[in-house]
Structure formats: structure tokens, C-alpha cells
Amino acid sequence: MPDMRFNIPGQSLNREPFIDKIPDFQKKCEVMITDRGYKCKITNIVPLTSQEKLFLLRIVDPMERVLFTFRPGQFLMLEVPGYGESPISISSSSSNQEFIELCIRKAGHVTSAMFEAKQGAMVSIRGPFGTSFPMEAMRGHNVLMVAGGLGIAPIRAPLFWIGNHRDWYKDVRMLYGAKEPSQLLFNYQFEEWRKVSNVNLMTIVEHPDDSWKGRSGMITALFDEFPIDPDNTFAIVCGPPVMFKFVCSHLDRLGIPMNRMFVSLERRMHCGMGKCCRCMVGSTFTCLDGPVFDYWSVMNLKEAI
Amino acid sequence: MIYKVISKPEFRAFVDALVRANTSYGPRQVDTDRHGDPIYQFMPVSSADDIAFDYTVTTSSAKHLLMPFRGELSRFNFSDSDWKQQVNYETQPIVLIGLRPCDISAINILDEVMLKGPYPSPYYLARRKNTFIIGMDHLPLPDCFCKSMNRHTVNHGFSLFCSDIGDRYYLSINSAKAFSCLKEFQLDDPTDEDNCRLIERRKLIKHSFETNIEVSGLPVFLDIEFDSPIWQKWGEKCLSCGSCAMVCPTCYCYSVEEQFDLDLKGSTRESHLYSCNLVDFAQVAGGHNFRPRSGDRLKYRYYHHYRGFAANDNQQICVGCNRCGRTCLANINPKDVINDLRLERESCLTCVSTSPDKA
Ligand SMILES: Cc1cc2nc3c(=O)[nH]c(=O)nc-3n(C[C@H](O)[C@H](O)[C@H](O)COP(=O)(O)OP(=O)(O)OC[C@H]3O[C@@H](n4cnc5c(N)ncnc54)[C@H](O)[C@@H]3O)c2cc1C
Numbered sequence: 001m002p003d004m005r006f007n008i009p010g011q012s013l014n015r016e017p018f019i020d021k022i023p024d025f026q027k028k029c030e031v032m033i034t035d036r037g038y039k040c041k042i043t044n045i046v047p048l049t050s051q052e053k054l055f056l057l058r059i060v061d062p063m064e065r066v067l068f069t070f071r072p073g074q075f076l077m078l079e080v081p082g083y084g085e086s087p088i089s090i091s092s093s094s095s096n097q098e099f100i101e102l103c104i105r106k107a108g109h110v111t112s113a114m115f116e117a118k119q120g121a122m123v124s125i126r127g128p129f130g131t132s133f134p135m136e137a138m139r140g141h142n143v144l145m146v147a148g149g150l151g152i153a154p155i156r157a158p159l160f161w162i163g164n165h166r167d168w169y170k171d172v173r174m175l176y177g178a179k180e181p182s183q184l185l186f187n188y189q190f191e192e193w194r195k196v197s198n199v200n201l202m203t204i205v206e207h208p209d210d211s212w213k214g215r216s217g218m219i220t221a222l223f224d225e226f227p228i229d230p231d232n233t234f235a236i237v238c239g240p241p242v243m244f245k246f247v248c249s250h251l252d253r254l255g256i257p258m259n260r261m262f263v264s265l266e267r268r269m270h271c272g273m274g275k276c277c278r279c280m281v282g283s284t285f286t287c288l289d290g291p292v293f294d295y296w297s298v299m300n301l302k303e304a305i
Numbered sequence: 306m307i308y309k310v311i312s313k314p315e316f317r318a319f320v321d322a323l324v325r326a327n328t329s330y331g332p333r334q335v336d337t338d339r340h341g342d343p344i345y346q347f348m349p350v351s352s353a354d355d356i357a358f359d360y361t362v363t364t365s366s367a368k369h370l371l372m373p374f375r376g377e378l379s380r381f382n383f384s385d386s387d388w389k390q391q392v393n394y395e396t397q398p399i400v401l402i403g404l405r406p407c408d409i410s411a412i413n414i415l416d417e418v419m420l421k422g423p424y425p426s427p428y429y430l431a432r433r434k435n436t437f438i439i440g441m442d443h444l445p446l447p448d449c450f451c452k453s454m455n456r457h458t459v460n461h462g463f464s465l466f467c468s469d470i471g472d473r474y475y476l477s478i479n480s481a482k483a484f485s486c487l488k489e490f491q492l493d494d495p496t497d498e499d500n501c502r503l504i505e506r507r508k509l510i511k512h513s514f515e516t517n518i519e520v521s522g523l524p525v526f527l528d529i530e531f532d533s534p535i536w537q538k539w540g541e542k543c544l545s546c547g548s549c550a551m552v553c554p555t556c557y558c559y560s561v562e563e564q565f566d567l568d569l570k571g572s573t574r575e576s577h578l579y580s581c582n583l584v585d586f587a588q589v590a591g592g593h594n595f596r597p598r599s600g601d602r603l604k605y606r607y608y609h610h611y612r613g614f615a616a617n618d619n620q621q622i623c624v625g626c627n628r629c630g631r632t633c634l635a636n637i638n639p640k641d642v643i644n645d646l647r648l649e650r651e652s653c654l655t656c657v658s659t660s661p662d663k664a
Pocket residue numbers: 075084085086087088089090091102103104105106107108109110111112150153154265266267268269270291588589590591
């Protein structure tokens with residue numbers, strides 16, 4: 001029989017009973033996202049190409065639905081129970097609290113499991129995590145968005161934001177490039193973006209096929225087709241690293257200040273909370289200090305590109 | 306903090322009582338190495354007889370008792386097309402005996418990393434709150450370099466710390482529970498002589514370090530030497546086995562994995578301690594690897610340890626125990642790598658020879 005005088009009493013930390021008692025909504029969100037996800041139902045699945053699908057998720061709990069707010073550019077950790085978690089950019093409008101849209105490419109274990117999921121399936125999300133595009137700071141300026149390939153997924157959030165606050169911004173232009181015409185995602189929304197959001201959208205493909213009537217070439221070719229006012233323009237660039245390197249150095253030559261160009265970096269992520277260190281670039285966490293960085297910071301990060 | 310002295314037999318009786326009443330871990334000899342020297346590890350102990358009080362150093366640190374090699378983060382229980390998530394932070398209190406000052410410093414560093422920032426880890430907090438630490442000082446081994454990292458003494462982060470002052474231990478008592486347990490034994494207030502002996506002991510330890518590394522200004526130096534060929538040179542030796550990170554008391558990078566139960570009725574999400582030296586550490590879907598060469602990964606580990614990351618105020622996280630150096634099969638150790646890095650620059654003659662006063 002152990003001598004109870006020398007027994008160290010346990011200290012309990014089960015926050016479970018406390019979560020419901022936290023009065024501050026913001027605090028409650030923070031507690032929830034570190035380890036517990038919001039349960040979501042997949043309400044709709046839109047196949048885009050053979051490799052990409054758009055998923056509409058709805059948070060099941062009405063209270064949690066109100067709690068989950070995010071800013072354009074942030075990402076979440078999508079959990080397919082049993083398979084694991086993946087970082088995915090939020091691809092919907094931040095003012096839409098009813099649905100969260102995720103545009104997902106089938107790339108491996110978790111994303112393939114998501115591809116198999118049927119409408120009505122339950123998944124879980126933690127988040128939102130990371131930095132966002134400074135939409136307020138861009139007010140009163142021209143906005144130039146450049147998306148390459150799947151880079152359209154994170155760029156849809158600022159695009160919807162601009163649609164909702166169109167009078168805040170002057171000239172808004174979006175350049176969108178893909179390898180092949182069939183890989184231009186969301187082409188069914190192009191007209192809406194042009195007409196309703198008043199965004200000057202230009203597309204380009206690297207390898208045109210017979211049906212393609214638009215421009216072909218690298219995305220930087222589009223810069224010759226319109227004037228850029230370097231003193232008055234903010235740029236948002238999303239795409240594969242090679243692409244944003246080319247695009248940003250081009251914009252740099254045109255005179256856009258480096259701290260007015262924003263890119264979204266992609267790294268391997270396992271926690272989203274600045275703990276696991278998988279996402280480090282130099283001495284910076286992509287999940288906390290990013291994924292949205294201004295180009296000046298990216299240039300100063302070691303191993304960034 | 307309360308200071309007392311206790312005779313060695315009384316201390317042993319105290320530890321015995323504590324160990325018998327709690328789940329405890331202490332240094333135990335588990336094997337002998339090829340030279341016939343004992344190998345120690347922090348292992349479960351059930352009485353004071355199990356504990357090697359005069360051990361030299363353990364091969365692995367005590368880190369895994371706070372951050373387990375595999376730790377459950379959450380569970381999913383499936384039913385029809387739905388599931389329920391369970392998160393459990395409950396842990397049992399444990400007693401850790403015989404930690405060295407550098408080991409305790411390492412835990413203090415882990416505290417900074419895991420409990421600061423926007424998302425403190427509740428799993429770590431639960432374990433940390435339930436850990437009772439008894440520290441003990443020792444004379445450094447020839448290859449310890451804790452003094453260079455200023456981690457050869459520690460003044461917080463433990464419940465009780467014992468300094469060996471000959472036939473007695475000089476106790477620094479840092480928790481109410483430790484004090485109330487100790488009151489059951491014969492304690493004395495330190496005499497003037499005890500105080501002198503403590504200071505002598507500290508001096509002795511300080512002067513016993515044979516390995517010293519110049520780490521002042523190293524953060525800037527590492528930034529400048531980011532592209533130094535030194536990294537690839539050492540990288541070619543590195544086997545990318547990850548042993549260094551496993552034994553290190555402050556390596557905490559992890560990976561999150563999820564597994565179905567065998568009956569497919571549920572699944573578990575676990576954190577697994579990982580090493581940045583392993584090849585797929587920074588590999589993303591599609592196969593791109595941000596640190597493809599072993600040299601890139603080795604550099605990254607040194608960068609994390611000796612430059613520090615923004616998250617913990619750019620502090621160096623190495624405590625200088627040299628566990629990584631002893632474990633490495635390729636003979637890579639902090640002392641040689643850092644000296645090599647410094648030497649590379651300091652022996653470079655290209656610019657020095659053109660300087661007028663050197664001519
Ligand atoms: C901030 C951010 C936003 C992203 N947004 C999107 C998006 O909107 N749509 C989309 O399709 N993809 C996006 N990705 C990429 C996506 O996270 C990876 O394709 C996905 O993690 C692959 O996981 P997997 O399990 O299917 O692949 P596996 O190869 O089986 O990956 C195993 C593990 O590696 C990690 N991993 C592998 N590749 C990556 C990667 N590229 N980035 C981060 N972690 C990785 C995952 O955590 C996963 O647990 C984003 C990545 C980041 C960092």
C-alpha cells in the first residue's frame with residue numbers, strides 16, 4: 001500500500017467541461033481550434049476537372065457556424081477522420097457564413113480520401129489559421145491579382161471580398177494562367193466575375209489546343225497588354241513557386257514596391273499552430289507568419305523560393 | 306525557494322518513499338557499451354534501489370516523458386455515416402528523479418516553445434503540470450559543453466534540486482509538495498560551512514568543463530554562413546537517420562499521423578516525434594522537397610539549435626549535453642561542426658592578405 005503522505009496529487013486540465021462556459025466567443029474559437037475540429041457536412045461537390053473538385057461544407061452546429069469567421073487568404077486544416085489532416089486554403093467569400101468552399105486537388109492520401117467522399121459525408125475542420133491579404137490597406141488603390149493553376153483556390157477569397165466591396169478599389173484586374181485550357185478552373189464563373197464584380201479578367205494557357213481561341217504563352221506575357229501604375233497598385237500573386245518568382249520579379253522591375261506584392265507560400269504542415277516546425281522557412285513559420293507574406297519578407301527569408 | 310541540507314541516507318529514504326507512492330522514472334543501467342561502460346536511461350523505477358544515483362549521463366533525454374514519442378491527440382469513433390471526436394488531456398502525475406541542470410534547462414526551453422505563442426499546447430501543459438522533478442548536479446563528462454551554452458546551472462523548473470556537498474545534499478526546495486514530503490525526514494538548516502561547500506561545489510563544476518564552444522555571435526554568423534560549403538561537407542557524412550533528434554532534450558519537431566483501428570470502428574490521431582534530418586521532413590505532395598540534400602537538413606537542425614527561431618525570441622535551444630554527438634554514427638557533433646564553420650571563415654586569406662596592416 002503506497003504511503004499517501006508521499007502521493008503527488010494529479011492536476012486536472014480537462015478543458016472539456018469549461019469550453020461551454022467560456023463567455024468570450026473569440027476565446028472559445030481559440031480553444032476549439034487547437035485540438036478539436038468543427039464538424040462539417042459536405043453539402044455539395046462540384047467536379048471541376050479529373051484532378052480537382054470544389055467542396056461545399058456547412059458547419060453542423062449553428063452556434064459554431066457563427067463562430068467560424070476568417071479573412072481572405074487564411075487556410076484551415078481539413079480532417080477526413082481516419083485518414084488525416086491537410087492544410088487547405090479557404091476558397092469562399094468571408095462574408096458567407098453558410099458555406100465554406102474548398103477547392104481541392106487530388107494529391108495524396110488525405111486529398112484522395114476527400115475525393116472519394118460523397119455528398120452528406122461528415123468531415124472536420126480546424127482553423128482558420130495564418131495571415132491574410134491586407135484588404136483594408138489596399139482600399140483606394142488598383143488591385144492586380146495573378147493566379148497560376150491551383151493558385152486560383154486561395155485567390156477566390158480576396159476576389160469575392162472585392163466583389164462585396166467593389167467601390168473600395170479602383171481598377172481591379174485578374175490574370176489567370178494554366179497549362180492547358182481544360183485546366184482553367186471555375187470558367188463557369190468568369191462572366192460573373194467580369195460583369196458583376198467588374199473585374200478585368202484575362203486568361204492565358206501554356207499549351208493551347210484546337211478549341212482554344214484566347215491567348216497562349218507564359219503568364220508574364222500578359223503584362224505587356226495593359227498599363228500598370230506602379231505607385232498605385234497592390235498585387236496578389238498565388239501559384240507554384242517558379243511562377244510567383246517570375247511574376248514578382250517582373251512586377252518589381254515595373255516599379256511596384258515589394259511590400260505591396262503579396263504571395264501565399266505552400267509548405268508541408270502538420271499542426272497549423274507553430275509547434276511541429278514542419279512548415280519552417282528560414283526561421284519563420286509558414287502557418288503563423290504566413291501563408292500570406294509580402295514579397296519583401298519572402299526575399300528576406302532563406303530557402304523561401 | 307527554501308534551502309535545507311539532508312544526509313545521503315535520509316535523502317535515499319525520502320526518494321524511496323516518493324517512488325513507492327508515485328509513478329516514477331529515474332536513471333537505470335540498461336546495458337553496457339562495447340567498451341564495457343554502463344549505458345543509462347530514464348526508466349520506470351519502483352524503489353530507491355532501482356536508481357543509479359551516481360550515474361554519468363543517460364543516452365536519451367527525459368524529453369519523451371513530457372512529449373511522448375507517440376502521443377494521442379484525439380480519437381474518432383465512427384457510427385453509420387457519422388463520427389464523434391474525443392480529446393483527452395488527462396495524464397497521471399509522474400516523478401522524475403536525477404535530472405541534470407541541462408536536462409531541466411531543456412524542459413524550461415520546451416515550456417517556452419510549447420506553452421507560448423498563440424496556441425499553447427494543452428497536451429504538454431497537462432503533462433508538465435503533473436511532473437515532479439528532482440534535479441541532481443554532477444561533474445561534467447569530458448565532452449559536455451553546457452557551460453558554453455550557459456546551461457550548467459538552473460534555478461527554476463524543478464520541484465527539488467540537490468547539490469552534492471560531500472556526505473550530504475544541499476537542497477533547493479521549489480515546491481510546497483516537495484517541502485511537505487521532506488518534512489517527514491531529518492532536515493537541517495544549512496550552516497555557514499554548508500554554504501561554503503555549495504559554492505566550492507559550484508566552482509568545481511564550472512572549472513571541470515573540458516569542452517568549450519564559442520557561441521557568442523553565432524546567430525549572426527550562421528545567417529552569414531547560410532550558403533557555406535561546410536554544410537554540404539558535413540551533410541555528405543550524415544546518414545539522415547534522425548538519431549540525434551531522438552536523443553536530444555530540446556528537439557521537439559513532430560509529425561501528425563492518423564490510423565484506423567483494426568476493426569474500422571474508430572481512428573486515432575497521434576503526434577510522432579520526428580527529425581528534421583529525415584528525408585521527407587519538408588517534402589510536400591507532388592514530391593517537391595524543400596530540403597532535398599542531407600546537408601540542407603543538417604544545416605537546418607543546427608540553425609534551429611544555435612540561431613533559434615522567431616517563435617522563441619530567436620534563442621538558442623541547445624543546452625550542450627552532447628547527446629547528439631555521442632549517438633551519431635557518423636561522428637557529427639556540435640563542437641566540430643561549429644568550430645569548422647568558424648575556422649572556415651577565420652582561416653580565409655583572400656581578404657585578409659589585401660589588408661594593409663596585415664601585409
Ligand atoms: C497554406 C496551404 C494552402 C493550401 N491550399 C490548398 C488548396 O486550396 N487546395 C489544394 O488542393 N491543396 C492545397 N494545399 C496543398 C495541400 O495541403 C496538399 O496537397 C495536401 O496536404 C496533400 O495531402 P495528402 O495527404 O493528400 O498528400 P500526401 O502526399 O499523402 O501527404 C501526407 C502529409 O504530408 C503533408 N503534405 C503533403 N504535401 C503537402 C503540401 N503541399 N503542403 C502542405 N502539406 C503537405 C500533409 O500534411 C499530409 O498529412 C495547400 C497547402 C498549404 C500549405
